[in-house]
Amino acid sequence: MTDTKKLGRPRNFDYDEALMQAMSVFWTKGYDGASLRDLTQAMGITGPSLYAAFGDKRELYLKTIDLYADVDGCAPVVAFENEEDITKAIKGFLSEVVHYATEHESGAKGCFLASSVVTTVGQIEGVAERVEAAIEDTEKRLAARFAREIDKCTLPTDFPSRERAALLYDLRQGYMFRGRAGWSGERMQKDVDARVQMLLSY
Amino acid sequence: MTDTKKLGRPRNFDYDEALMQAMSVFWTKGYDGASLRDLTQAMGITGPSLYAAFGDKRELYLKTIDLYADVDGCAPVVAFENEEDITKAIKGFLSEVVHYATEHESGAKGCFLASSVVTTVGQIEGVAERVEAAIEDTEKRLAARFAREIDKCTLPTDFPSRERAALLYDLRQGYMFRGRAGWSGERMQKDVDARVQMLLSY
DNA sequence: CTGATTATATATCGATTGATACATAACTAT
């Protein structure tokens, strides 16, 4: 049984909350566009506190990427996994994506990975692996949901789960890109139904 | 008849070539990640020459975006427009996209707009309009090619040209994102045929 | 209490950033 109490002076800020704020800044301004002043101001802490808690700028950046991949960015996937009716599940996923791309509470538009992180691939060590892992993890979860439907016999045994998962992912990326470019949610929502049908056709 | 000869000392560098090099730098490093040193070095000119020829960093950036939208980035679209057989046209488009995303001569991966410019939307004046215009222009050209097929009576009159153009565009963005993330062309090429079929189904 | 440990606040570091002043070079027009 390990002691949870920590030594020394306690933090007077919330670690996770500060990390979320940092993510918003990187999301909006990009890695290089986000200055330490921007970050510390948004996080409500001073420079030395940032360095003590998160390491340098690059380490903080990688932590925000992990936060996005593991928690924030997969909201549509969770919705997809938790809806039993596959038609509603797909529609729910795409609708969540559209909503996410245009109405994120942070004010940032699009997808953190697709709209900001992607720029730093090949420039900052540790980013490329994380982006690739995020793609593969998401597609696996999407494919698994389709496969579950095959088990339920509501989709034929030769239904191409992996291909449709990849397709669903690309539709996600398309909506996220459009959201970043300024498209409204209503505009994108219009052809969701047609796409749902397409994803289930065979 | 206007005189083409210009006054003063002539440039000792090629304007378009330098602009292309600047695009490569922005594409690889992003707007904020690209320093004036990076730019002048790649362009083979000095700072004052850059400012005299292209204006400040932002103006140079916008010029590279226009270059991409008007010339370099639309290569797959041109291939799509120029192939008469619609099946081959779609396959050619997607194959060109995959090739473009992974084998661009500049060494940069993905799509300049989707992989770099998108980060600066909302940060640099003039970028958002350009990205939105690029999407709409491309989709219009893609839709027009489908519409031409309806005129040839090789597609039904109720074929959803606009929706399929949007779909084709999103597949493009998906491939570009994967290319930036490090996916190989071979890997992406695998499900091109299935997608061609899907795009023509009704 | 004392000592150890960790976080905070202030102040500031050298390096790099985007951008420019100045003098010179190369061209056209007359």
Added chain:
DNA sequence: ATAGTTATGTATCAATCGATATATAATCAG
């Protein structure tokens, strides 16, 4: 040849960048 115009090369600017040294404050173990 001279004047006008534009580009180049050197040298350098103030501002901002990411990062840290130092001293102080707040907690726990004993």
